[in-house]
Amino acid sequence: QAPKQPLRIGMTFQELNNPYFVTMKQALEEAAASIGATVVTTDARHDVAKQIGDVEDMIQKKVDILLLNPTDSTGVQSAVRSAKKAGLVVVAVDANAQGPVDSFVGSKNTDAGRLACEYLAKSIGEKGDVAILDGIPVVPILERVKGCREALAKYPGIKVVSTQNGKQERATALTVTENILQANKDLKGIFSVNDGGSMGALAAIDASGKDVKLASVDGAPEAIKAMQKPGSKFIATTAQYPRDQIRLAIGIALAKKWGANVPAAVPVDVKLIDAEGAKTFTW
């Protein structure tokens, strides 16, 4: 009898130059090491076509568990199907995927947007102009914007004057914010859909010297650090828990493999972190 093959886990990421996902990758490697599993990861670089190919390769490589961080929820469904057909356990992480996924582990993104924007609204005195720094049109991001808009809508004194796409990364967010600041002299606040974008926005705000408050989502280390600077314009970020998402996803996948009925979705709570909370927070 051949020695038992170690468990093989494959994870396909939508991108791997965002601390959020790199943290997930670390957590995955740590968790896998602790149970003697092997890990393969791929980076779709925001290209669904590549992501499908990556999944197909993992199927050929005969992984047992597929953790899927879809770059597009609908686009990957054929890959989900192939994976299921090949007998893999498939768990979506961070964003859900269409098709017969066994489970989905992800943040309560509408909450994330709402918490951040409620905090933002309060700190600008419940009135004034606000801009939204949007991102890539995937479900979690859309939910955050939706949650934010719902929260702001409760304040008649607040007006969303501009929605521009900062592409969730610093360089783009920086120039976009510079322009927003030029065009909207009375801007009071900015909501960014993630911390990557918020860091660019912060640089623009700081350079402008204006009193514009910034709120965001993620809880990334650089954001946490920036918020603690005295007088920081970065006032809050709704933290997600990337490590926990991975740990939960592996647990659920194993349970599924052992034959358990697993929940279709495992929503993970998010938590608003302000300058005070930042002192103790870490992913």
Next chain:
Amino acid sequence: MTSAEGEEMLRLEGVSKRFPGVKALSGIDLSIRKGEVHALLGENGAGKSTLMKILGGIYQADEGRIFIEGSERKFAGYNDAIAAGIGIIFQEFSLIPHLNAVENIFLGRYLTNRFGLMDKAAMKRSTEQIFDELGVQIDLDVPICRLSVAQQQFVEIGKALSLKARLLVLDEPTATLTPNEAGHLFKIMRELRAKGVAMIFISHHLDEIFEVCDRISVLRDGANAGHADVGATDVDALVEMMVGRRIEHNFPPKPQPAPRGRKVLEVPEIQLAKGGPVNSFTLHEGEILGFAGLVGSGRTELALGMMGADRVHRKTVLRNGKPVRLNDPTEALANGIGLLPESRKVEGLITDFTVRFNISMNNLGKHKSAGLVSQKSEKQSANELARRVGVKAPSIETRVATLSGGNQQKVVIARWLGHASEVLIFDEPTRGIDVGAKAEIYSLMRELTRQGKAIVMISSELPEIVGMCDRVAVFSGGSIVATLEGDSINSGDIMRHATTGGSQ
């Protein structure tokens, strides 16, 4: 043997053409009869090619009319001209390097089968037929960039013939042919004439005119300068018509005895390819060494290999007695060796650059002050050099692309005149150059040698080899088969060595 007063094939009336800064043609009249070979002569830049391009519909005349067989025609493009029975072999080749001869000849008119696919077999058959009639052998399966220049020239000719043109224009077709090959072309031209085809023949070789033409028209500075029947004129009269004055078209006297200064360049051995012939030659201060031979006999290759422009298998080169490494043209330049390349447009000029930039391009060091180019010194020197070789251009700030073929050649010559190199390799220096300018280039070359420079002149023109060289290395099949000096420098001996490989 003037042709009978035949019917008129073509008449041009009052054709004028102006380019920015240049009046290329003014009020040209020209009449060509069926079944005649009509020579069109003129100095470089006289307007010959421009007139032919107007005839071909490639340029539009500003004024003037074109009549074909008596009826007026307007050509919006070359296609219209072809349809009217005109075929042109352009001065600049118009072949596609990576297509084969068949594909080139039928380009634009591919024969197709009933599926709309190319009927390669049929096209190959008629191409074979054309080349059979021409009596040339050409591999039809290889891209034409692998053919020799002469072979490419015959592909051009085959292409024009395949158009079944009734008026064929040949713009300097012999510039790249050896006398032998040119003779072959003339035979073909006579056959065509017998079939009633009219031809306009452009050449700077006046002897050719007397060999193959019936009548002659001359242009000077873009205007009509006269007409003549071949039987009723001579070279001197033609030259005077072209240039507007009598010129001395003898070669400058050779120094007697032949110069034998110190050895400025010795090549005791050079083998271009493994297993190929090993050659050697020596060049003395103040001399002109000719490289004679048939087209393809390996003169250019040897020269390029020697100076490092091409990789070679093995070579030893001594400059002033000291061994030197020549791995690229820069090292050659550093050792005072310069090259006037054979094909000016491809290898000699930046056609987008002005005359000034082209002249000074490898000599900027001379015009440097504080690391930057001193425009003043550059302009001054370029003006002076352009004047010495007689570049005809509105100014040294004119783009070289707009100069006539011969004037472009002069720009490259001017570049090397201005350079301090002691050893100059002139590859076909007078190709496409008019008689007047040729004489100037010859005396310039002599002047250079008097200043102590040494020249290797590669030429396919026997008269200039005989007239100019102090010694002649005769090439055959890639080898130097004889080195002639003194009285043995004569056409007979050179041709004998070139064609028999010296193994008589």
Next chain:
Amino acid sequence: MNATASHPTPPVPSGGFFTQLRRSTAFLPLVGLVAISVFMIVATDNFLSWGNLQNIALQSSINAIIAVGMTAAILTGGIDLSVGAVVALSGTLASGMMVQFGLPPMLAVPLGLAVGVVIGLFNGYCVAYLRMPPIIVTLATMGIARGIALIYTGGYPIDGLPESFAFLGGGVLAGIKVPILIMLATYLVAYVLLNMAPFGRYVYAIGGNEEATRLSGVRVSRYKLLVYALSGLTAAIAGIVQAARVTSGQPGVGVGFELDAIAAVVMGGTSIAGGRGAIVGTLVGALLLGVLNNGLNMIGVSPYLQLIIKGGIVLLAIFISREAKR
């Protein structure tokens, strides 16, 4: 440019099949493909399985299809940077027709292809008739096509495509995945067009010496127009296959596809300066890139390192084949 090579080499004898093959521009790419494949067979468990081979062909198919039109464009001395955006536009448009207007795939697919042809014709018109540089024309239409796709979809993927359409991306015919069949069919047509029809010779001729081709009476502008239309068409075919594969019309798909296609063309031995190359080489080039992607994933090389290795292998391949390009 002048056709005269001033140092003519003696005519090469025509020779048999192997000589022909060796002389073809596709020869060295083929050697490269074989070499990389042998390496992958040794380095991974499962490389040679029928499943994985199909997998590679499947993953190469979209790039390979785009690269057909790109080959034609590059052969004429041009380039088409708009292909990636056309993939998105044709895919979203066809999807929209099916989902929002309930058109059957039989009608929606031709519409999707048509939009690719329209963009291609526009590119071709600018390049051929307005004499604008291809790289910048197609860079501009890249933005325009992407913008239209995003506006049309509002940025959201279009979902809920019919099964019959998804068949184009995931179906199997005679044991072979449909995208692979589409790819092969595209190459067959392109082969005939480029090697046996006059069109193909004109494409090469234009790239070899455009001015001389014009002087030969070839309607250069018209053929250039057709070349860009072809490129738009093959990009649109790829867009349809892509949409079927991801069973949705994605407005954001195809970013950077132009670079992959260019890589396939050049790895396949076609000269970026135009006039020289072969469509078969492009297929080989696309498969080579496919093998590389697949093999590195199969070995489990980290995604970051993959970027470096792929770059290195592209360099190596071009380095080895550069002599053949002379």
Next chain:
Amino acid sequence: MNATASHPTPPVPSGGFFTQLRRSTAFLPLVGLVAISVFMIVATDNFLSWGNLQNIALQSSINAIIAVGMTAAILTGGIDLSVGAVVALSGTLASGMMVQFGLPPMLAVPLGLAVGVVIGLFNGYCVAYLRMPPIIVTLATMGIARGIALIYTGGYPIDGLPESFAFLGGGVLAGIKVPILIMLATYLVAYVLLNMAPFGRYVYAIGGNEEATRLSGVRVSRYKLLVYALSGLTAAIAGIVQAARVTSGQPGVGVGFELDAIAAVVMGGTSIAGGRGAIVGTLVGALLLGVLNNGLNMIGVSPYLQLIIKGGIVLLAIFISREAKR
């Protein structure tokens, strides 16, 4: 027969300043810049404010700096696609040196620039000495440089840069933002190099006719090598400015920057085929794109529509200036 006498037409008059200007390649781009600016002044409130003008220059600076080296590469008939990745690599490397090894900016910045030069030299070596096609060489090094940046940083941004470094991105000197000053200085040096030093003449000559340049004894390979090194250097300068602007080394930054730089060069009147163009035009081209980005944002045009409008304006600009290219 002398240089001027035969044709009665006088030598082209050198003309006054305006004639000179009109004849320069940068003239039409300049007209375009003015036209677009006038439109923006009318369409927005705040366009002409000193703040906004600085803003535009600031936002154009990174692209403009990259476009300097790109201009040189394109003038020789080449191209450099690796610039975006070099921006990331030099930025992360310099940041890493400061944050992880505590090097002062005075040392870290030169190191960041050096890595750009090294990549450029590598590109240049492949292009000039190994005679590989620039587009594919730099496509490969694009992947390689990006891969190194990602591996070096592990995919995380490098944060915590010293204030003195951030000054390069956000500081103000004599009332002008530092990146703008860096941009102007880069252009000044490039102008002297390309228009007044022999180097520039060779760059143009190589693009005009490489073989003729080589045969005339110019060390073509060396100058090409230098051109790519220059392109690596300017990309690295941009990378430093970029890192200073966002006060962190970002491994993912710079994707697509090569296309922006190419657009600036070509909008600025430089021929993509090489041999013709002007560095001043490139600056104008980069500013034109900057005005466009800024203005459309100021007007509040939706990002999707912006893509279309930008594409349209690029087309229009090239269409208008195409005659000047002849």
